[in-house]
Amino acid sequence: MLIATIAAGKAQFFVEGSVDLGYSSSEYMSDEIKQNPSFFSYSFSPKLGYCLNEKISMGVDVSINTQIRKGTISNPDNYSQLVEYTNWLPGWRFSVFGRYKLWGKEKLSFLVQSAIGIGGNTSKQKIADIKTKTSSSSFFIINVFPEISYNLTDKFSFIAKSNFLNLNFISEKGKNEINGNDSKNTSFEFSALSAYYFNIGINYKFKN
16 A cells, blocks of 8 residues: 655645455365466455544545456356356445544654545356356445554655454345345444455655
8 A cells, every 4th residue: 555645735645556466266176176266356445534633534435446267167058067257356445534643652653544435346157158147236334444654754754554443334235136126134243353465555745
């Protein structure tokens, strides 16, 4: 994640963006046939914000993401034959966020960020040469999570965040594009488990 901040008078405008990439693959034998499924994901999340004072800032952000899974499965028309498949899950999100500095001493600061957003995703699959749209969904989300900032210099600082101590409220509507069935789900989650997602960003400030 790369963050740039532009100072304007006593207030500060900032732009912030993160790019996350992930890839995994495995290999195993199934019915004496070697299987090699793979998973690839990426997301791009630019932000535009405004610092009201030393403790409070707010802004908007957009996230675009995609997950892709590839492998082989039995041919629906002939189960003794294996064919290649690809699953796509592209999605988007737009939200308004606020940050508050809970505590700071010298170079280290503890922040909390909250956001209210909307988004959606679409699931598509390709089996052999047949491509199908399988589902679509939209959601409304409110989430709160902590961040840590460490100033290296007056211009450079690190910002780190994880999924530890996340608070999420999600209301989601979905549709099965194959049979036309609709679904609705609302959940409230509080995560206090060990973090399995960790992101470190670099903050650069342009001083007047």
